[in-house]
Structure formats: C-alpha cells, structure tokens
Amino acid sequence: MAQLRIALAQTNPTVGDLTANADRLVAWTRDAAERGAHLVVFTEMFLTGYPVEDLVLRTSFVDASIRLLEDVARRLEREGLGELPVVVGYVDRAGLAPRTGQPKGAPLDAAALLHKGEVVTRTAKHHLPNYGVFDEYRYFVRGDRLPVIRLHGVDVAIAVCEDLWQDGGPVSVVGQAGAGLLVVPNASPYEKEKDDVRLELCARRAREAGCALVYVNQVGGQDELVFDGDSIVVDGSGELLARAGQFKEELLVADLDLPASQAETGTFPYDAGDGTTITVERLVLSQDPVEPYAPEPARVAERLDPCAEVYSALVLAVRDYVAKNGFESVILALSGGIDSALTATIAADAIGPSRVHVVLMPSRYSSDHSLTDAEELVRRQGVRSRIVPIAEIVNAYEKEIDLSGLAAENIQARVRGMILMGLSNEHGHLVLTTGNKSELATGYSTLYGDSAGGFAPIKDVPKTMVWELSRWRNAHRDPFFLMEAERPIPENSITKEPSAELRPGQRDTDSLPPYEVLDRLLDDYVEKDMGSRELIAAGHDPELVTRVIRLVDVAEYKRRQYPPGPKITPKNFGRDRRLPITNRWRESTT
C-alpha cells in the first residue's frame, strides 16, 4: 500500500471571470501544498465557472479557456508549486469537423492534470446530462477517454461529474482497467430532500470500481442554481472517510492508504458497455511511494437539518447573485406580511442589514398592523427604510383611465413595483421580489407589480415553508448569517392571516384554498407530475384539483416575465417547467 494526502478544493468560481478563477486556483493550491497534499482536485469547469451555457459556443471563450489552462500550469511552476499535481476542470474543444446539430466548435466539458508547468493529460465528460437544469447536448460533444496517472505508485483515474451517475462509459471501465483511486470533479446543484443520494452513489461506484473515490463539488450561487459543496471521500468498500460542509468553501484534506501499481503504461481500448469504446491512457508521474507519515484525522462534516439547509441555500444564492453581478445593495417592498419579512431577513443575512433597503408603501387599504409590523422588523434588523405612500399616484392613474376589480387592484401593485424600479435605477440597488412559490404557481401575483425585480429569493419556497423557515430563523443563528439580531422576524408577521391588502378586508383564502391544502396539491401536481385522475386518487378534493390545475396552467403564461431566483426543488415553475404558451391542453379537463 502507498500513502497519499488528497486535497479537495470545494470552491466558488465565478462564471466568466477567468482571471479571478485562475488566481483562486493558485492560492488554494498553495494552501494545499502547505498542508502537505500530494494531489489537489478542483471542481468541474472550475477555470470558466459552471454552467456557462451559450458562452461555450463562442470561439473566443474556448480559446481563452484553453490558453488559461496552459498559463496556469506555467504559473504554478513559476510560483514554486509545480511539484504538486492539480486536477482541474475547464473547457476544451474536440477538433471535429462541423456538422448539422453538433454544437459549434465541438466544445468539451474537460478536465486536465497539471504538473511541473505542463498539462500532463486532458480528458472530457462522456455522458452529457440533458434533463432538469442541464442542457448539455446543446453545448458539448462527448469525451471518450479515461486517464490513469501513476502518482507516488498509485494509479489515479479521472472522470467528470455525470459519468459517475450513468452506467457505462469511463467510470464503468475503471474496475477492469484497474486504479487505486478515482477522482471526480463535479458541479452538482443543491436539491431539497435529495436524501443522501450522492454518498450512496459514491459508495456504489467505489465498490464497482474496487477503489477509493474522491468526489469534489462546487459551492456557490449561479442565477437559479445553488451549489452546496458536500464533497466526499469513500474507500473501496464504499465506507465514508471524509466529508466537507455544505454551502461553504472548504479545502478538505484526506489521508488515504491506497494500493501501489506496477501496471504497464500506454493506451488501451475498453468496451464501455454503452455502445462506445473508452480509451484508457496510463501514464507515470512518479513511481516511488511517499515517505511514510502519520495521517491526520479525517473531518466528516455533519449534514445540516432540512430548514438550515434550505435557508442556507437561499442566503448563499442572494449573496452570490448580488456580489457576482456587482451590486452593492438591494431594495425590496416591506408590507408587514411574512413573505417580505422573510425576504428581508434572507437579504440581511446574505449581505448585512446596512446594505438592505426596504420601502414601506402604504395604500388606502393598508391595515395599521402592516405599517407597525414592518417598522418592528426595521427596528429589530437595522435595515435601511423609507416610507412612500402610493395613494396619490394611484389617484392620478384613476383620473386618466377607469379601472375596476382586478385591474384596479393590479394598479396598486404596479405602482409599488415602479417605485422600487425607479429607486433602483436612481441608486443602483438590486430589486428583490418577495413572491413565494404557492403564489407564483397559482398566479396570485401581479405581472409588473410585486413580480417586478431582478432576483426572487423565495420563488421556490411554498408558503407553508415560508412560515417554517421564519420560525426556524427566529430560533437559530450562525456565523454564516451576517445579521446578528435576535429573533429578527416580528412574531405578528408570522402568525397573522395572509392578505394582499389590495381591497378592503381582502384575505388570501378568498381566492385560494388554505395553504396546507394548496401546497400538498401543488407538490403532487408540479413536482410529481401527477395527472388529475392520479391527484383525485391520491385523496385531493376533485373540485379543488380542477380549480388549482387551471390556476397553475394559466399562471404559467404570466410567469414568462419572471426574475430568476434560487431553485431548491426539481421544478420551480421557472425554466424547468417549459410549456408552450400557446397551448390548448388542459390537464384539468382530462
């Protein structure tokens, strides 16, 4: 057996900021070297950030990625870090002749090993995910190699992300080809209640391959995606050896005892079990094992409980969206209700209360507690506030055009939206919208009104979970949250009956069923894709099924004009739910 100390760089790259990502790679490699690592592994497409979508179809972007990889290899050597091998993801190209339907330039979701100033080997993802949030058949062509690099006597195989999830392909030949360790750079987004599928998967693949496995995952917010880290090391029997925390950057170091190899070098074709051939390329970097050393105890981070997990995802999403897009501050409407209270709290935890601006915009229909609850939140959190009454502006509209019913209600919501946008344009704040998933799913929201803005922190959070997260946050603090207030959310905002206050005495239950009933139905219809018959068979009220399905299908149309927001479930009524607008199919009538 041979010892190896592996460093897992669970990092937060910025999409498109190639220079900053390269600087980070060098800094983290230096840390890994100082901690005595023999190999450091970065995440999938770390140099470019992930996902880059249409950028990958630009020749200049792919050129820059390839050039950067070679520059970084030389720079590591120049800065005295060349002896430490680095595995890192980037974008490369396959050099195929163009053909109809092939992504322009034949890009590869690639990974390379850097050593002594050189790019020693390059490989690329074989299985291209094209489901859920992934569209990779649009962007990449597939790789067909499995590099196996001897490092201090240990054969280290490299595969990328999705290749771990699918049967067949490079990971399936690791066992036959023989390796002492499989390292896998990933960019795997967070999903609520995923159980522990990643650990189960890593354990299973390690057992199949008969070797230890190092799974390194990205962390950070990227538009609607939140990457949670949760990097993992398992041994060849699938036993968990080390695990990084969630939602935070971390250099996880693990000492492994691995089999030494004398296998012949060269290239060898293998039947990959999916109709393709994978070429195994065996190289030797160093044959001699490292001097025996005393291993450090491995860190195995505990996983967060469900509320902490979701709340942390939302905070990280807002923090990164603000910072990576170059905003200094956010602005939102504070109504005194629970949705805007939770949104303000997430924002204050994400970027600190002094950078959160709230606007109280009472109308003729606002109740007393709306203003007092909002003011109480401002007092507790220390966010910046101002009051802008909207009655006179609404009157000015009503003098020019006659509006009644819903049209009149919408004008109030839109005046508020336009005030926020005006203040955003004047002062450069990012507008946060405060709509929750139950409202957005059913269309209980005003287009260009409360839905107007740049980022929607709780768009994927059902109303029942809005209350749950608010109670949880009042009971928990963490240094990850930048606001230090005790119980930041006024109890009355949590306990009072929800109302949009767009007409006298209005209550959400005038238009919607109770949220506990609605949220269960929405989960079955939207997330589980159940049809109306199945929903009724599952015990939902038939009349309610018809009504809610109709609301959801109609709301789909309005939501086309939506801002992005963090996605924490498989379908958040946003980009994963791609329905034609012009469409006469009605699930409610089947």
Next chain:
Amino acid sequence: MAQLRIALAQTNPTVGDLTANADRLVAWTRDAAERGAHLVVFTEMFLTGYPVEDLVLRTSFVDASIRLLEDVARRLEREGLGELPVVVGYVDRAGLAPRTGQPKGAPLDAAALLHKGEVVTRTAKHHLPNYGVFDEYRYFVRGDRLPVIRLHGVDVAIAVCEDLWQDGGPVSVVGQAGAGLLVVPNASPYEKEKDDVRLELCARRAREAGCALVYVNQVGGQDELVFDGDSIVVDGSGELLARAGQFKEELLVADLDLPASQAETGTFPYDAGDGTTITVERLVLSQDPVEPYAPEPARVAERLDPCAEVYSALVLAVRDYVAKNGFESVILALSGGIDSALTATIAADAIGPSRVHVVLMPSRYSSDHSLTDAEELVRRQGVRSRIVPIAEIVNAYEKEIDLSGLAAENIQARVRGMILMGLSNEHGHLVLTTGNKSELATGYSTLYGDSAGGFAPIKDVPKTMVWELSRWRNAHRDPFFLMEAERPIPENSITKEPSAELRPGQRDTDSLPPYEVLDRLLDDYVEKDMGSRELIAAGHDPELVTRVIRLVDVAEYKRRQYPPGPKITPKNFGRDRRLPITNRWRESTT
C-alpha cells in the same frame, strides 16, 4: 410503373387542442378523398401540435395522444374514409424502463399509418435535434424503425423530419431497403434567408434513396416559432414536381408515377451508418396498381420575395398567437414613430383593424408630429384609438420620489406600460410591445415600460428592416392581409429621425450609432457569433465594437423579462441566446 395521387396536408394544428386537430384531420382527409387521393400525409405531431415541450412528460397527455390516434382511425372508417390511408404524426411512448436522464415516460415523436379503422404501423423519429430552437433530447427517446408499406403496388417508406437532415439512420437505409416513395411529415420553422435549403435537401435525399420524396410541413404561429409550410414533392432524380405556398394552409395534390414492387414482406435489420441498427418493416396494404387515370397538372407555388416572406411571417405569428390564446383584440401604444406604426399595421393585417386598439400617450416631451403622425395612421387604417395624457401621473410619482436622468426617463415609459396593462386587464386586450431587434439587442428600451406586454411582433426585426418592411407594405396588398387600406403607414413616420422623446430634443443617435452601421455589427456579433477580433478584422470600427458588445452583453440581463415574439433569424436575443446572467466574461475585453 404504378400511379399514385398523394395529398400533402399542409395544415395549422393547435398545440394541445387534440379534439380540434382530430376534427381537422377528418375534414382534410375528406377533401383529399374527394380529390381522388390514394394517400394523405399530415405533418409531424399533427394530432398534438408541435412543439409541445414539457407537456410530453405528462403521462395523461401521452395517454390522450395514443388514445386519440386509435379513435381517429376508427372515426375515419365510420365516416366512410377508411379506405384512404393516412400518415399522421402524434406522440407515443417507447415502453422503456425508467433510468436517470431518460425523459419521463420515454416519449416518441411518432408517426402512424391509419387504414380501414386500424393503426397499421407506428414509427418514430430517430435523430433528435437539440440545437437552435430544438430541445428534443430533453423530451424524446429515439425510434429505430423504417416502415415500408406497399400501397397499390408501390413501396412507401415513412420517416420523420430531422431524420431527413442527418446522415445515417432511417433515411440512409431507404436506398438499400428499396422503396418507391419516401414520405416525411415535418414541423420545420421559418427562417429568414434560409435560401432554398429544404428543396436542396429533399433533392439530395431523393437521389440518395433513389426514389420520389414527399415533404409535408406544418404552417402557423406557435409562440416564437412561425411554420411556413412550403411543402415539396421531388422525383427520384431530385427534380421539383410540386410545391405548396408559404404561410397558408393548403392541400397540395400531386400525381406520381412510381415503380411497382414485389419485394418480400417481413422485418429486416440494416446497419444505419450511425452506430445503430434500423429495422425495416415491410407490409402490404394493396398490391394491385390503381386503374390508370389522367394526372392533373402539378402546382408549383412561387416563393415569396424577401420582404413579403418576413412580413407574412409576422402577420401569421400575430394572428395565431391572438386566436390560439383566445384573445379577441390587441392594444398597443402608438407614438407616431415607425416601430409602433409597423406593429399596428401588422396587427391590423393579422386580425383586422376593428380589433386593434391604439393608445396615444403624449408627455411633456412629445413633439407635435408625434400626435399628428399617430392620428394620421388611425385615420388611414381605421383602428380604434384613444388619448391618455401621462404628464399628471408622472408628476404624481415625482412628488413622492426624486428621480433624475435615466431613472426619470424610465418612469415615463413605465407609466405608459402600466396604462396599457390596466386597459388590458380591464378589457381583455392582448398588449403588443413595439420594440425592434436593434433596440432590444442594445438595451435601448425600458424594462416594465415599452417592453411590457404579451407579444412582441417585431422583436426579431432590426430597425433598418423595420423601415424596409414599412415601405414594402405601403406598396403591396394581398388578400392574406385583412386590412384593405392603401398606403397604411404615414410617410412622415417612415422618414423622420427616430427618437424616444423621453427628454427634450432626444435622438436615438445620442445613444446609438446610425442604424445601418449598428445592424450590420449586430448581425455579425449575434447571428454570426464573431468575436471582437473577428469583428474588427471584418472592418467594424474597433471603438464601436467594444461599445456595442458591452451594450449587448448588459442588455442580455434586462431582457430576461421579455414577452415572446416571432423568431425569423437563428438568434433573436430570446430563448436561443442562453447566457448566464451572473457572468463576468466580456467579449468586449478579449
């Protein structure tokens, strides 16, 4: 040789309206029977409409499609049409076990042949396009069959759409397997300046297969897509025999002289040249040739000239978006400028001037000619108009919040947008936005202002083409256009200098280069994906390249909240240009 009369049903299905599509199939089959056809061919996924996107992942939807196919077969028989074989596209399922990454329910983009009350054979598209507007790896699994049906002695092969465009697969084995005719149902969207690629492709595939080819294409608007028809019949040497018109429904009938066959029936595997095996299934419906008859002269429609083509696409897109979404009328802001003038004209041609409502919304900065030019258009076209001054509403905002510069300009645009939305909510009109592609690409547009609305007729039309189309329309009439006015667009709207009129003396050229220069640069940057070095090498001014690229990249962020509009080029700054919002890559700095 054996005669056959083929009817090509170039039709306009409605996505999701299964019942209406089935009714239409029966009616058109009756017409084909009355015209003596021996085979009628409908378009790809005609029964469900195309594209159906996420609907295909709903079990209830696929169930309904399969049930409908069988119902329609029986109904044709019941109504005395069972003797006439019908080829039609629908959605089926492959019956595969679920696995990660496979579309839920394993749907097929299928086609079937109906005869004597039965579904005689079923097949499915093999090549799944996943580029441009297509996302079919997300939605379908691939077919692996080629049915060849003997009809009056002629072997008729059936393949679906993309299988014609790609090498390998079912179409590649037609020649080896032997067939007298290849029929191909399609849903192929219109694209400006596509040249005559479809005819070239049909001719090439017919020569490769050594048989005649019938290409039947969908017509109609579907959200951003416009299907233009242009169905084609070529003989085995690739010679054009018949062709349907563009943008209109048409039952095209063609008499063909085809080789008779005695080939053995059964199933036969063929190497499809793309790593897969295609199973050819040979069946006999009828061996005896039809009684000799005198063929009718074939119709070969002339193709429209470039302006007629684009203008017809826009009219059809608006007409179908309004009708298929159940709107009765549209509303738009008429400024006196050319963009809103052309948009109103397209709308009046699409649904008739009496259903077009225009709102003149003068502000303190509006020039005299704005109102007089708008009023002149109202007079010429007979659209419904009203005037709503915005000065007092803008004043009401300015009393509550201090805004300057761009923020103050935006408020004016947003007040107009909110008035349109209010009138839309009150009266049920669809709001049309009037922004052109040059503006939208560079962000010369106000979010929630002039960009607020439900459909954007000219979002993919550059400003220089806006002028060109306006002049063209003033010189041309056609029964396809529902407005009968002579020269519907006031000359002054075409010739005057463009201005947003949001501040005194404002001109577009204060912010943008001249449109002739801008549009050429945008075409090279966006459509042709040229990088900054290539743009400069192509002769664009270096300083302008940097400035325009920056505008386009920043505007990408704002456009996330866009309404759909007809797409007439490969990239219309809409869904095909998928860039991460959170992204530090700047082409302008490379």
